Amino acid sequence: MAYRMIHVLIIQLPVPHLDYGVQTGNIPLGAAYLKQAAAQVSRVEVDILPQSIASYLGDAALMDIISEHRPDIVGFTVYCWNLKRSLFLSKKLKESYMPQIVFGGPEITPDNPLIDSQYVDFLVYGEGEAVFLKLLQDQTLWEKGSAAEPAGAIFRDSPSPYLHNVLEPEIDNVMLLETQRGCPYRCGYCYYNKSHAGLTFADESHLIQAVKWALDHDVKELYLLDPSLNVRPGLKDLLKEISLINKSRRLEIISEIRAEAIDAQMADLFAAAGFSWFEIGLQSTNPQALEIMNRPTDTRRFAQGAQLIKERGIVPAVDLIIGLPGDDLQGFSHSVEFVARHNLYDDIQVFPLSVLPGTDFRLNSNKLGLQFDESPPYTLIESPVFSKEDMLLALDYAEVRFDVVMYPMPDLDVSWRHSGDPLKTSPPDIAVQIGKDRYIAKIQLDCERPIPELESLARRLAQPYQIFVHPRLRDPDFIKKALRILSAPNPFTPLEIIFLEPQGTPDTAALMPAVELRRPHFLDQDLRYLFPAEGNRAVLCSLVTQDATHRFTGNMERQIFWWKKNRFPESPDFAELYALDGILIDGAHSDVEIKIWQDRYANRAGDIPFISFADVFMQKRWLLLTAPDDYVAGVLNWVGCRR
Numbered sequence: 245m246a247y248r249m250i251h252v253l254i255i256q257l258p259v260p261h262l263d264y265g266v267q268t269g270n271i272p273l274g275a276a277y278l279k280q281a282a283a284q285v286s287r288v289e290v291d292i293l294p295q296s297i298a299s300y301l302g303d304a305a306l307m308d309i310i311s312e313h314r315p316d317i318v319g320f321t322v323y324c325w326n327l328k329r330s331l332f333l334s335k336k337l338k339e340s341y342m343p344q345i346v347f348g349g350p351e352i353t354p355d356n357p358l359i360d361s362q363y364v365d366f367l368v369y370g371e372g373e374a375v376f377l378k379l380l381q382d383q384t385l386w387e388k389g390s391a392a393e394p395a396g397a398i399f400r401d402s403p404s405p406y407l408h409n410v411l412e413p414e415i416d417n418v419m420l421l422e423t424q425r426g427c428p429y430r431c432g433y434c435y436y437n438k439s440h441a442g443l444t445f446a447d448e449s450h451l452i453q454a455v456k457w458a459l460d461h462d463v464k465e466l467y468l469l470d471p472s473l474n475v476r477p478g479l480k481d482l483l484k485e486i487s488l489i490n491k492s493r494r495l496e497i498i499s500e501i502r503a504e505a506i507d508a509q510m511a512d513l514f515a516a517a518g519f520s521w522f523e524i525g526l527q528s529t530n531p532q533a534l535e536i537m538n539r540p541t542d543t544r545r546f547a548q549g550a551q552l553i554k555e556r557g558i559v560p561a562v563d564l565i566i567g568l569p570g571d572d573l574q575g576f577s578h579s580v581e582f583v584a585r586h587n588l589y590d591d592i593q594v595f596p597l598s599v600l601p602g603t604d605f606r607l608n609s610n611k612l613g614l615q616f617d618e619s620p621p622y623t624l625i626e627s628p629v630f631s632k633e634d635m636l637l638a639l640d641y642a643e644v645r646f647d648v649v650m651y652p653m654p655d656l657d658v659s660w661r662h663s664g665d666p667l668k669t670s671p672p673d674i675a676v677q678i679g680k681d682r683y684i685a686k687i688q689l690d691c692e693r694p695i696p697e698l699e700s701l702a703r704r705l706a707q708p709y710q711i712f713v714h715p716r717l718r719d720p721d722f723i724k725k726a727l728r729i730l731s732a733p734n735p736f737t738p739l740e741i742i743f744l745e746p747q748g749t750p751d752t753a754a755l756m757p758a759v760e761l762r763r764p765h766f767l768d769q770d771l772r773y774l775f776p777a778e779g780n781r782a783v784l785c786s787l788v789t790q791d792a793t794h795r796f797t798g799n800m801e802r803q804i805f806w807w808k809k810n811r812f813p814e815s816p817d818f819a820e821l822y823a824l825d826g827i828l829i830d831g832a833h834s835d836v837e838i839k840i841w842q843d844r845y846a847n848r849a850g851d852i853p854f855i856s857f858a859d860v861f862m863q864k865r866w867l868l869l870t871a872p873d874d875y876v877a878g879v880l881n882w883v884g885c886r887r
């Protein structure tokens with residue numbers, strides 16, 4: 245009797261962004277461990293949706309790819325940022341051909357009401373490998389609906405999945421390495437410590453092998469996924485070994501650590517091994533807040549440890565949390581002053597508290613009086629001593645004191661044409677090549693395009709995508725119709741609408757109801773502090789005009805000066821246009837002239853207005869020159885699409 249092969253596809257959807265081509269960090273390491281573990285099961289083939297496809301495609305395009313392959317089992321790695329989108333795709337897949345669907349990942353906890361769905365057959369709590377192996381071999385387990393089983397032994401003895409080419413590091417040129425599972429601490433806001441009972445450390449020989457692999461494959465950055473690297477037994481010996489392999493320090497290593505654990509010898513060893521950055525959570529210096537979150541911290545030793553690594557050229561990235569139970573505005577400002585006084589804000593990160601499922605804070609939220617958003621990322625709205633206004637004031641205080649913007653607007657990219665392709669009647673849509681196929685990233689609405697054409701485009705959209713409304717298209721009803729057709733099959737895909745020299749000021753409030761995004765979108769919640777009033781954060785509107793009077797100033801609106809002169813803007817022009825949100829350079833310049841200007845200004849980009857270039861290739865060059873660590877060159881593969 246011939247047995248049929250079972251085909252499994254594992255999908256990990258990214259944090260949504262409004263900048264196309266930005267690094268998403270969406271590396272499906274959990275899926276890779278599952279695939280590696282399943283290699284021992286016969287008649288099962290596990291695929292992972294490639295990162296470039298999972299991260300840069302709109303909902304409809306993703307849906308079509310998955311249904312075309314019709315895997316028997318579809319697994320989703322679920323985080324707070326992709327939960328609702330994963331549920332949406334599950335529903336669509338069930339409607340399409342009824343695969344078996346399994347959810348796992350940090351968002352899957354018994355106390356999370358949002359995961360209760362008729363479209364998900366099975367929930368895996370905590371680590372995935374052991375339960376996944378059973379699901380592949382025992383059909384009756386599916387009937388139970390959920391399971392949890394430790395996988396420490398499998399993890400300890402598994403080499404890094406990169407060694408078996410299960411993951412592609414080339415997208416971000418970053419490699420993730422899990423060196424330990426579990427955490428001995430019990431911080432009230434964190435779920436990680438509950439996802440694995442006790443501590444399991446990966447075999448040292450596997451870690452050394454992985455570091456060698458990273459060096460052999462020219463990986464730029466190795467991220468040791470350790471919540472607290474300091475608790476690893478024999479850490480100093482491991483660091484000595486790594487420093488011998490990474491003598492040149494060509495491989496940059498980054499990780500997380502409790503700063504109090506760092507002494508001078510340890511700091512020397514980190515530097516010698518090639519460490520360049522450490523996330524060190526301080527969260528608060530308020531003794532009451534530290535006690536309630538069960539995170540005892542010796543602030544004097546914390547500062548000492550952070551200074552020791554900083555003196556050795558390792559960036560200490562300190563985290564602070566706004567709205568912790570037991571903390572108030574004054575307590576938070578003391579924490580800010582502590583970090584400022586010790587000059588530890590090189591890469592400061594300030595977050596509002598997220599009351600995550602599975603955490604002690606979620607369990608005790610009533611007792612603690614925490615009011616939080618019901619939608620991910622479950623941001624604290626207010627606590628008994630931290631009012632809504634205090635949350636905003638705290639963020640303002642930190643931004644001013646550290647001279648940083650914690651919630652920046654998306655980068656400026658309003659490029660819309662290919663070189664030598666001036667404004668003409670039918671400019672081509674602009675696509676990107678991802679894998680074998682092309683996906684539309686920039687749609688031209690220069691006339692009333694046929695409805696079937698728009699419907700076809702809607703199924704091939706990149707994530708995010710842009711709609712350029714040209715001067716010739718004036719009918720607001722057609723614009724609304726187009727927005728509806730494009731967004732309805734893509735209810736989780738963020739977008740930007742760019743109005744090129746319209747008559748009058750676009751009425752975005754009238755257009756917005758035509759955009760059929762599922763609200764609240766993750767970005768609506770996650771970027772709530774971008775503006776004081778709540779509302780849309782997933783649709784950006786940009787006005788590109790030669791009128792320098794600043795008039796497009798609402799939330800999620802920005803006004804760009806359309807620079808069509810035959811010379812480039814220089815310092816006096818920047819001063820004149822500084823009140824606007826940027827400049828689109830769209831004159832009759834040759835590529836050589838543009839490159840010379842870009843090279844002159846690239847290292848001063850932070851001191852001049854935001855700049856974009858009309859030509860997509862020149863724009864790509866500018867992004868890679870000015871933000872090389874933020875963008876993925878490999879997915880900025882522009883191609884024109886003739887209509």
Ligand code: SF4
Nearest residue numbers: 427429431434437471
């Ligand atoms: S926040 Fe970090 S140190 Fe605290 S329990 Fe979670 S993983 Fe451990």
